[in-house]
Each structure stands twice: as structure tokens, then as C-alpha cells.
Amino acid sequence: MTDKPKQTSPSRRQFLTGAAAVGAGAVTGRSAKAATPDPLITEVQDWASGLGDGVDATPYGLPIEYEADVVRRNVEWLTADTISSINFTPIHALDGTITPQGCAFERHHSGAIELRKEGYRLMINGLVDTPLVFTYADLERFPRENRVYFCECAANSGMEWAGAQLNGAQFTHGMIHNMEYSGVSLRTLLEEAGVNPAGKWVYVEGADASSNGRSIPLEKAMDDVLVAFKANGEALRKEHGYPVRLVVPGWEGNMWIKWLRRIEVTEGPIESREETSKYTDTLADGTSRKWTWEMDAKSVVTSPSPQSPIKHGVGPLVISGLAWSGRGAITGVDVSVDGGKSWTEARLAAPGTDKALTRFYLDINWDGSEMLLQSRARDASGYVQPTKAQLREVRGLNSIYHNNAIQTWWVKTDGEAENVEVS
């Protein structure tokens, strides 16, 4: 943290040359300060040449047409079919921490199904005093909570186990989103049914054809899990589990059951297909890590990155990215421009909060030379994000899930960036 970065911090003078002094001619971003400011204002944004749209034009607004590139994207060759597949949040183009629902990644096992609130039922059964069925209206009568949490697919960055492949933060790290959820604590509903002393786990399943059933230890189920019906203030989108999904803070996304149908209190784990054939991590010796629920601390530079190159040449540059941890709040992020030889502490846009995305910034003065750009997250448990080499040493190369290694972007002299590995 005390190492000096290769790139220096920008001074006020350097910023000044980044904008055009009035009267200095074309705004190129490179023009020098005018010796005598010209009082003629010629470069200011034009006035509108007419009236705009009225307030009845868009009852529900959409992004402007010029932002049509900022969308979820899937990778055709990654899966056999789009029904059981993934797409990626355009994190390279976003800022802040909240992910709008419309561009928050999707992962379906049998496609996004369409339910109605009217017919919706949630059952709690198994080892309980009183098995219960809730309507949507029933759920709205229990005390509610609001919390911002990240949701990350266990397979996020999974392609990176085999080396740098997909060229863009959207594809390497875009199976993540961060929303403000409103709903009822699962604990409240379980207490309503009355959990028997023999009940030690819950088995949760969705109403989609895959069911995507997963086992969760009772301790977690009684801790911070939410039965959520709203995200970022409004109803869950169809693809995010309308009308009700499970929110399992800090744990892998596949446990955040969408179109939530049933919660069974059980003595032990069910060991369903989704937690045996999938979502275990094969180690070098062929054995598997199991119950790898918690998402380890992780971070990525979202800009500059392959889909968000530097277009403005040398001088002041905002390096920005996201950090998160399933074990608590992010306490710090370090950034390296030399492939991990030296590190500088980044500025967190706000203090880290529990199991939610944190935005970080590092303002440098880019001298135009190549950079091997990395970020390294630290969390409240004291954990530090590992390098790829460190992670592979422990986990081998057979894993698909839980790759939280440090990512490297090779930023070239022309500002273009590429996904690379550093030894």
C-alpha cells in the first residue's frame, strides 16, 4: 500500500489541459489553455431547436437509443441452448453500485417462466409444527425488510480457470448484479410454521421445470435470507423470479431460487442434482469440494477494460471497478498498473456494506505507456483476493466455479485493452 504507483496522481494543471479553454478552437481534449480567454461563446451545447417530448410520451421509460449497446449479452457457443444458459451484465459500461433490473444478468436452468401473483402459492412443509401455504397477499402482511445485496453466479469468471479467454469485463465478471430487495425474512416465515428440533436444513425449490432445488443449512435460513418480492423498489422482473424469489446474501446465485415454490424443512441436505452433478468444485486429485456456498472476496476493473478502452490519450484517467465479498463488507481495494509488482490503495466511493457491491476509483495521470491493470479486494474477515497462481495451487485446474482470482487487463499504448494472464 505504500508502494509508489508507476503512474502519478493528476495535478490541477493536468486536468485543465483536458478541457478546452473557450476560444482555443476545436475541443479536442488536448488543446492548451488560451492565453487570452475569448469572450465569444461558440462551443457551448446548442439550444434545442424545438420542443421535446411531453410527460405522457413514456409511461415507463427506456434507455435512450444511443445506449443500445448497454445490454445483457449471451455467448452463443458457451451452452447448447439459450434455455439453460447465462447472459452477462454490461458492467464495463455501468458506474455506481446499483444494477438496473433490465440489464442484470440472467441464469436459467429451464428458461424464465411467467407466473401471476393471483395464483401464486408458497408452501413451507417438512419438519414443521404446521405446514403452511402462503398466497402473495399473505406474504405482504409480514414485517418487511429492505437490503442491498450482490448476487453472483458461482460460475462467474469460470472460463478464466483455463486462462484468459473472453475479452471483456462483461463476459469475465458480468454474472453479478446488485439490487435493493424488499421482502420478508425467511426466519419470520419459518417461525410462523414452527421448526421442529429435528429440522436442520431447508430444501428450497422453484416452480420452473428444472426446480433448481438446493439445500441450505437452517442456520443460514434463520440468519439473513429474504423471501423477496421487489428489487430496486419495483416488482421483480419475470426473468428475476416474479413474483417471489429467494435472496441468500453472500452465497452463490444458484441458491437464490426464482419463482419460489416450496421450502421444506429437512433433517439433512437433499443432495439434489443441482448440488452434486453441478455446483461442486473438482480438485486436482479428482475429489470435489462440496457446499461451497460463500462467494469469496473479488474485484475487477471495469474501466479501462477491453470493452471500455482509453480513447482520450495521455493525462488524467479514472480507473474504476467493483469489489464484493460474501463474507461481509469490503474494507479496501488495491490497484496495480504493473501486473501486481506494486499496489496503490483505491478510493472507495462509499464505505463497504455487508455483502453488497462496492465501487472503487483510482485517479491517475496516464503517461501513455502500457499497463498491466489489476485490482485486489480485501474484506472485513481479513481475506485478501488471491492471484490466479495462488488459487490454482490450491484448487487445481479442473474447477468451473468460484474463481475469484485477480484479473489482469493489458492496456496498450493506444488505450485498447486485452484480457491476459501474468505469471
Next chain:
Amino acid sequence: MTDKPKQTSPSRRQFLTGAAAVGAGAVTGRSAKAATPDPLITEVQDWASGLGDGVDATPYGLPIEYEADVVRRNVEWLTADTISSINFTPIHALDGTITPQGCAFERHHSGAIELRKEGYRLMINGLVDTPLVFTYADLERFPRENRVYFCECAANSGMEWAGAQLNGAQFTHGMIHNMEYSGVSLRTLLEEAGVNPAGKWVYVEGADASSNGRSIPLEKAMDDVLVAFKANGEALRKEHGYPVRLVVPGWEGNMWIKWLRRIEVTEGPIESREETSKYTDTLADGTSRKWTWEMDAKSVVTSPSPQSPIKHGVGPLVISGLAWSGRGAITGVDVSVDGGKSWTEARLAAPGTDKALTRFYLDINWDGSEMLLQSRARDASGYVQPTKAQLREVRGLNSIYHNNAIQTWWVKTDGEAENVEVS
């Protein structure tokens, strides 16, 4: 705060009768606990009968069709034309604190105009060392901040000065939204240009035909004002000022200039049309309050409310609403069910933050009798939201703007609610 509410807090037993015990027959929300739980699961949410949509179905997702009512609405008779008009956030149907851009209220003076990032220019001129023009790319090179702030139109609840009129929280209090903004501190840009000692104000204007020019004291401009380009992580929507708007935390929404075009440092205020003929408050004696920028502490119960009636009959009821203050964080909210005779402290979903919406809840056991439902906000400055009578005593009845009085919903025995006044 120590008064006992008329309605009691719900006990566990009362919740239990809110959900159907399995085997108890139809889920009516009123069925009693089954004496012997039936092991046959008949009421659980049906499985999907087929596959759902693939991940390529919606690159940018929209609300599900069943939520088509949760949209911005304008009131036709309120203004002569929709070009210079307002619409309202559907706050009666939202939860949490974040407002999605798509349903965040609009107020235009000459319609929502369409700009491109490529041609965008922002000028800083007037009493500065070096007048500057920034491109959009220039702005992206300055150190960035992220903050969540509410934006409220000064005319929000304006119709209430004359008594209870529009029947719904969306219409009485819906000229408010709350988003996470990313942008550059205005202070940073002003320091870049260098403010002369004679400069005491800034005049800010948009590129729309109205320009909507407003004067802001330099002290505020150098404090927490942002030149923002993103809201809730993504680009500003066209109707919210794409590509750049001003964010003036805690101050009336008309100063949050959209399609920001120019910032002129001046010796005194400009006293433009928008701050003389509009946005002053006419008092009982015909004189006007001027420079009433700060939004006073305010709150409203969003549910139950006229557009969000109680449909489930007696028993557990979640009373929920929003509170905010332009003077800092909300420190507490009290709720009354008897028109202000007695008050109970509501639960804040999260500690209040500076100049942002706070969600509050009060869980009661509704006995089915009429309620005169009110909420009362308190902020970090010690200010307590006034009654309509208290506010009218000071301001008279001629005002349009800055009505932050306590709102009353008359909830009837059938659960329907109506906008009323209490003496």
C-alpha cells in the same frame, strides 16, 4: 411517542391465521389453523408446464405485463399541455427506497429533448480565471463520486394547499424520486476554471428551449452539487437529462438542471423567469418568499393509501411509507391511526442517510375499524413535519410550492382509503 396506538401489534398467532395451513381448504387468508395438518400437498405453486424464455429473449428487460399499472401518470387537466407539465412516480406501488429510472417522475418546461454524447458541450464561464468547455469525454476524466439522493419537485403536494383533492399517494406525493448518481463534483469543475473572488453565485441552464435557468449560491455549488451522468448505475434516461444533469442534493427539483449546458459564475443571482414568476411562494399578505430552495422534512404513507387499499380484511397489516428531508438524514418517523391524536414510532428499514429517501414500516393488527392514517417525519436538524393547520398559519393559502404538511388517508372499514383533511 409513548402513546399507545389504537391498533395493537400483531402476535405470532395472528399471523398464523393469515396463511392457510396445508389441508385447510381454499387459501382465503382467513382460514384457521388446521387441527391436523394434511400431508397431501395440494396448494403449492404449480410447476411450469414447459420451458421458459431463453437468455437471449430480452437484452434489456422490462416489467412483466401484469405490472402494467405501475407507471408514471400525468393528470390531463393540471396543465395546458403535456410539454410543460409533470407526471408522477407510482410510489403507492413501490417499496424500498430506490426509484427505477423508468418510473421516476418527470417535470419538463419545454419537453424532454434528445442530445448525443458526441456533440455534448458544457461551458463554465463568467467570473472565472479560465472559461472552459468540456466534452462528455472530458467530464469522465475527473474524479467521480457516487451518492444516493432524493429529487422532489417544489410543487409536490401543491394541490393540497387548497385541501384534499387528488386521490392517491402517486398524485399527492409522487413528484419525487431517489436514485444513486455517479458524476463529478461541481466544485472540482469550478476549481478547474478558477472562481474569481467576486464570484458569489452560479447561474445554471439547460439546453432545452426553456433553459430553465436558475441561480445557486456559490456556497452550495462548492458543497455537494454533482454534475451527474449516471443514475442507478446506467446512463441518465433521455427524460432525466441525458447525457448530463445537475444534482442539487436536498434542494427543489427545478434546480437539478437537465441537459446541462452552461454554468456561469456571477456576482449576484440572475433572477430569471424561473425564480421570479415561478418558484416563489406567495404569502397571505401578497408578499413572496424567495430562494426557498431547501426541501423541508416530509413523509407519506404509501400503503395503505387510496391506490393501495387493504384487501385482506382484519388482522396483520403492514403500514409503509417514505420520509425525506433536504436538511439531512431522517432520524425518525411517527405514525398515527387516529388523525394525529396519538403517535407510534415506526421502524426505519435502514438508518436514514443524508438527503435521501428513508423507508418506514409499522406492523399493526388491524381490527377493521376506520383509521385516519398519518405519518410525521423528523430530521437530523431537529425539525418535525408540521400539520396542514400549522403550515397554513405561517404560509397562508396562496402557495403552490413547498407543502410538506402531514397527509391524512381515511381508511374505511372495507379497506378503501380516501384523501381527507382533519381539523
